[in-house]
Amino acid sequence: MDSSLLANIIKKANANEDCSKEIKTAASNLTELSQQNEFYQLPIPIIARIMSRKSSIGANTITRIIMKIKDFQAKDLMDDVEEAQNQLKATMVRNTALQLELRLALEENKNLHDQLEKLKSDNLILKSENQNNVSYELDETEVLxxxxxxxxxxxxxxxxxxxxxxxxxxxxxxxxxxxxxxxxxxxxxxxxxxxxxxxxxxxxxxxxxxxxxxxxxxxxxxxxxxxxxxxxxxxxxxxxxxxxxxxxxxxxxxxxxxxxxxxxxxxxxxxxxxxxxxIEAKGKDGLTPLCIACKNGNKRVTPTLINCGADINARSPDGQTPLILASAAGALTIVKNLVDKGSNISDVTDSGDTPLLMACSNGADNVVTFLLEKGASIEVRNKDRKGPMYLATQSGSEDTVSILLQYGCDVNERGKDNATPLYVAAQNDYIEIVKLLLSKGADVNLMTRYGDTPLIEACGTGSLELVNLLIENGADLEHANNGGETALTAACSEGRAEIVAALIAKGAKTENKTKYGNTPLLEAVSEGNVEICQALLNGGADINALNNMSMNALHIAVSNSDVEVIKLLVEKGINKKQVDDDGKTPLDLASEDEIRELIK
CATH class of the missing domain: 1.25.40.20 (Ankyrin repeat-containing domain)
Known part of the structure; x- marks a missing residue:
């Protein structure tokens, strides 16, 4: 048999093409092959190459068959062959003729013992070439x-x-x-x-x-x-x-x-x-390989992908382009490369974000500078009405905020809910950014749509240093938001004892009421904070102030079973007989004997 037949079998097997015709021809000519140096190798490429292409056939059966062929244990082969054939059926291999040809090839070997011995002693090696010209040597040491x-x-x-x-x-x-x-x-x-x-x-x-x-x-x-x-x-x-x-x-x-x-x-x-x-295949997240590389800031591979023809204008499901993703990642080298290749610096995502906005939101000051130099608009806003200054402040990057101010961004730029950069900085306790914004003329008393000022926000979430900084720069101590909360009320609600003391020391009024009629003292009692209650009372707070339901501080403390606060209020002389809108006194609300003893 011409050796090209073997090569053709292997080539087709590797390509997953039907090679049953060639196998049949080879098997029917086994007698002729007994005169050639290649005949006994036939089962090896057929078994090892074709059967191993399917996952349900393990190496053990294949190896056993090949070992026994080469050791001439023909009498023991048939059980192995049957097992291999059963496995082969299970894999649904297209070359079904292989099942019969395998048996025939093995049975014929019984009559070729002498020639096999000679070939074995010659230690022949089969070299096969697949369709991609990758060669592999399969010798006895790999199967024996x-x-x-x-x-x-x-x-x-x-x-x-x-x-x-x-x-x-x-x-x-x-x-x-x-x-x-x-x-x-x-x-x-x-x-x-x-x-x-x-x-x-x-x-x-x-x-x-x-x-x-x-x-x-x-x-x-x-x-x-x-x-x-x-x-x-x-x-x-x-x-x-x-x-x-x-x-x-x-x-x-x-x-x-x-x-x-x-x-x-x-x-x-x-x-x-x-x-x-x-190169444009998209995964579950809808990103192309170039988008993935840009998102990760992989500057080493993006030029390769671009040079291989990747679309620099490809979009993710939410409309992000490679340039937007690279800008968000702060990958300046990639951003420059994409812009040089023609990417649009004004591209917009479905949520209205541009490369500049994404760079600002991640504090990528070097990318921000590059995009501004290339003419990116500082007036752009996304669908949440967030602009460059708002997003840069939110990111906490003082350098980015400074760059934007140098390029003329409005220090009082309004964003989501009408919040200013100063409000956002106060909300996150970014002291240095607050200082920078104040130095550039930020209005300390501009309100959000809910009436909150930077000071009210700082009293609830910020540091004492921030509160003092805002007050020193003209923050209004007595401004109340839409819910009637002042800076002092916010500090009491959040349990900020140190800030409460500082506000009282600076003259904050203790009798402002929320829309529910709660004074700072009533808020502090609701939170069960004895220290703040003591500070308010020492600062002149009305101990008998009532809310909109005619409840005083003792009503609230008894309802919360807060023994320590009750003791303080009783000690300070609160009215224990006050009747609320339901006609109940604090004693009527008491459910524990200890509390009853304290207020009877």
């Missing part, structure tokens, strides 16, 4: 028992990680190891070897039945692992063996190219694109 190597690593997973091919071969051929057995983290030897770039081990594992489509606990197959590890040689090996380039991770729907872009794996990207990977 071998001596334990001096550097033997008994843990095959570690051996794959370290690149110990001899150890891997020994374990698989001598210890009846199923090559598709996962470890405790869900990886099989193939995925481990692929991630670590052990191309020779990957090649061997594939030829002895490793499942090329197996996915680990992260949803990655071997090609994805090799891509994440930036292993171009291993990638080429896996692609040559038939791994589909567009296979997706079942968890995130990302392809190997997506994963390489995410990892910043330049060499992997080049290998995948060269092999024909779809």
């Amino acid at each position: 028992p071998i001596e334990k190597p001096s550097d033997y690593e008994p843990n095959i997973y570690k051996a794959c990680e370290k690149g110990l091919l001899s150890s891997v071969k020994y374990t698989i051929t001598n210890e009846d190891f199923d090559v598709n057995t996962p470890n405790e983290t869900g990886d099989i030897p193939l995925t481990i070897a692929a991630f670590n770039g052990k191309a020779d081990i990957v090649n061997f594992l594939l030829h002895v039945g490793a499942d090329i489509e197996y996915t680990n606990a992260f949803g990655n197959n071997a090609l994805m692992e090799a891509s994440q590890g930036n292993r171009p040689d291993t990638i080429k090996e896996l692609i040559a063996f038939g791994t589909p380039l567009e296979a997706t991770n079942p968890k995130n729907k990302r392809t190997a190219l997506d994963i390489a872009a995410d990892a910043g794996a330049k060499n992997a990207i080049e290998a995948l694109v060269l092999a024909g990977a779809e």
Whole structure:
């Protein structure tokens, strides 16, 4: 038989094409092959190459058959062949004629013992070329028992990680190891070897039945692992063996190219694109590989992707372009590259964000400067009415705020809910930004749509230093928001004892009422804060002040069963007989004997 027939069989098998006709021809001419040096190798490429392409066939059955062929144990082969055929049926292999030809080939070998002995002694090696011109040598040491190597690593997973091919071969051929057995983290030897770039081990594992489509606990197959590890040689090996380039991770729907872009794996990207990977494929998040790289700020791989033809104007499901994603990541090099390639600095997402707004929201001052130099508008607002100053202040980047002010941004720019940058800075206790804004003329008393000022916000959430800074710069102590809360009320509601003391010392009135009629004292009693109650009473607060339901502080304290506050109020002489709108005194509300004793 012409050796080209064997080569054609292997080529078609690797391409997953129907090669049953060629196999039948080869099997029917086994007698002729007895006169040639290549005949006994026929079962090896057919079994190892075609059967190992399907995940449900392990290496053990294949290895046993090949070992017995080469050891001439024909009488013991038939049980193994039957098992292989049953497994083959289960895989739904298209080349169904292989089942009969395998049996025929093995049975014919009984009559060729002498010639086999001669060929075995010659130690022939079959070299086969697949459709991608990646060669592989399959010799006896890969399928027959071998001596334990001096550097033997008994843990095959570690051996794959370290690149110990001899150890891997020994374990698989001598210890009846199923090559598709996962470890405790869900990886099989193939995925481990692929991630670590052990191309020779990957090649061997594939030829002895490793499942090329197996996915680990992260949803990655071997090609994805090799891509994440930036292993171009291993990638080429896996692609040559038939791994589909567009296979997706079942968890995130990302392809190997997506994963390489995410990892910043330049060499992997080049290998995948060269092999024909779809450069605009989108994963579950709807991002192309270029979008992924820009989002992560992977400046090493974005030029590669662009040079390979990636669309610089691709959009994510929410309308983000590579430039917007790179601006948000603060990736100046990528931003410059994209702008140089023609990206639009005025691109807008579905939520109205531009590259400048995204850079401001992440405090990317270098990108902000570049975009402003390129003419980005400082008047832009997103759909939440947030502008550059609002977002930069919210990010906490003093440098970005300073740059925007230098380019003429309004220091009192109104944003969401009519909040100013100063209000946002106070809300987040950004002392240095507050100082900067005040130095540039920020109005300390501008209100939000709810009537809150920076001081009211600071008293509830900020530091004493911030409160004092605002007051020193003219903040109105007595301004009340839409709910009637003043700075003192806010401090009492939030339990800010130190700030309460400071406000009282600066002359804050203690009798302002909220829309529910609560004075600062009633708010403090509601919170059960004895220290603040004491400070208010010492500062002249009316102990008998009533809310809109005619309840005094003792009503509230008794309702909360707050013994310590009750003791303080009784000690300070509160009216224990006050009747609320329901006609009840504090005693009527008491449910515990201890409290009854205190207020009777």
